[in-house]
Amino acid sequence: MLPEERKLSILNAAKEMFAINGYHDTSISDIIKRADIARGTFYLYFKDKREIFDALFDQLLQKINESLMRVTIAPDQKPPLDQIAENLHRIFQLAMNDPELARILFRHAPGLDSITDQKIEGFYNKIASLVEGALALGEKMNIVKKGDFKLISIFITGGVKEIMDRITRPENHMPQIDKIIKELIDFNLQGLASGTADIVQTQE
Amino acid sequence: MLPEERKLSILNAAKEMFAINGYHDTSISDIIKRADIARGTFYLYFKDKREIFDALFDQLLQKINESLMRVTIAPDQKPPLDQIAENLHRIFQLAMNDPELARILFRHAPGLDSITDQKIEGFYNKIASLVEGALALGEKMNIVKKGDFKLISIFITGGVKEIMDRITRPENHMPQIDKIIKELIDFNLQGLASGTADIVQTQE
DNA sequence: TGTTAGACTGACATGTCAGTCTAATTATCT
DNA sequence: AGATAATTAGACTGACATGTCAGTCTAACA
Known part of the structure; x- marks a missing residue:
């Protein structure tokens, strides 16, 4: 997957989770699970939550x-x-x-x-x-x-x-x-x- | 201090902190500090945050x-x-x-x-x-x-x-x-x- | 002086979660 | 094929907040 695609897919996963559960009740684990990536991958694309x-x-x-x-x-x-x-x-x-x-x-x-x-x-x-x-x-x-x-x-x-x-x-x-x-x-x-x-x- | 007064004073401290910092950014520690009571006292009056x-x-x-x-x-x-x-x-x-x-x-x-x-x-x-x-x-x-x-x-x-x-x-x-x-x-x-x-x- | 009630204390055990780290895997180039 | 770089997995750490509990303190009364 291209970096640009990956980034968008993470953004999208985060958007869905934030929309449902809000900022505090959405964990990094929730986001990476939905985006189907590993923890470290998240931090390649974003500095923090x-x-x-x-x-x-x-x-x-x-x-x-x-x-x-x-x-x-x-x-x-x-x-x-x-x-x-x-x-x-x-x-x-x-x-x-x-x-x-x-x-x-x-x-x-x-x-x-x-x-x-x-x-x-x-x-x-x-x-x-x-x-x-x-x-x-x-x-x-x-x-x-x-x-x-x-x-x-x-x-x-x-x-x-x-x-x-x-x-x-x-x-x-x-x-x-x-x-x-x-x-x-x-x-x-x-x-x-x-x-x-x-x-x-x-x-x- | 009478229990009823104490309870009101804790409620008031919590109200002030919640109003300023919101639910998640207000810790029990913040509330008890403002109410000037010990941690345990809080839990005598309220089950949890x-x-x-x-x-x-x-x-x-x-x-x-x-x-x-x-x-x-x-x-x-x-x-x-x-x-x-x-x-x-x-x-x-x-x-x-x-x-x-x-x-x-x-x-x-x-x-x-x-x-x-x-x-x-x-x-x-x-x-x-x-x-x-x-x-x-x-x-x-x-x-x-x-x-x-x-x-x-x-x-x-x-x-x-x-x-x-x-x-x-x-x-x-x-x-x-x-x-x-x-x-x-x-x-x-x-x-x-x-x-x-x-x-x-x-x-x- | 001794006893009791119960309000109050604060050190501590427990749990959670963001962010890090390293080893493994995959992709790219020579 | 082999070397090198990019990417990924997920175990791990440390900080921090919550909630507990054994014990203290005070005041009233016997």
Whole structure:
């Protein structure tokens, strides 16, 4: 087996084990058993257990980063709403294509140590600020009404995380991605209030 | 020191250590050092490390459970929107009163093992279904318009989680609780769309 | 002064697991 | 074929955390 193939196969074995059992409950023995290699072989390719975890995790963060585009209004761009829908589509699709990595991100990476936590925090902050930027842009274009965009972008980020978490579980009972995106955009734009009633005073 | 005091002091030491370093990176030695007791004393009060963690965690889940009321329209009840605001107020306040427990819930409990994960999942499912129930009620009352309530309730649950996570961090830069609740309710009801423009076709 | 209850102590036995080491095996080249 | 290099197997080591237990200490009471 070529070195490159071997490395990938070890990474893959580790990914599967980490996704199921997490970092601490996955031993080197578990990984090499699944990869069907000897102990020493593992250490030819990775310095230690932490290095292989970081390799997997960083790879995921980078993929998500690459799939998120800032929303702009350049002349060669699609409408902002389409750009948003495409962003959502890309990250949902990415997560569903590699549910094990998603499991690691959502279940097993948080709280691992302060370095990993910082990576995660910086990452979500980036997403939230991207959303915030889109809202600010929308306001400037008179599409979006005023509000605490910082707060709302955090709320939206949390909502999107939760949806991603759900659609990447083994027992995924969620609707199709496009259906989800349509529903989310509608909800975020129009809210829940029925147009026909004055909500706040309905109880009088 | 009375046994009851001692037990509380150990629980408190453990809570602080777990909140900072998580379950795996907190050793019994760390806990007893902070509680200023000998090793054996710890085992007089708790069977093992896991038992003290579960004690803390279950206590938090129960507190949150108790603070969440189902939204109804009994004659002696306040309007639904007020009930929702009060629910939000109670859980936000609860979390801020004990930020260490919140840290454990958000950072360190997920992914610990399948039993803890199931507790967490069941717990969030309960919240989501509570939200879903409120939406369904709203629809029946003609306050809320039709939609995929299951999906939306998951999204909202994620958003609320994210806000709770943020306001319970040591470096909390979020607005006041009442301000947050007002903003969230407005956003969820009315959405982002400015009333003055037709959003979807703005880019033509 | 002696006795008892029971909270508390801390040295130690036990187990686990990441990472190392060496010998054996396989592949590559001359 | 023989030499050399690359790769592999898996036994082994050492560090560290958990949980135990025989014994101490204190305060109250007889």
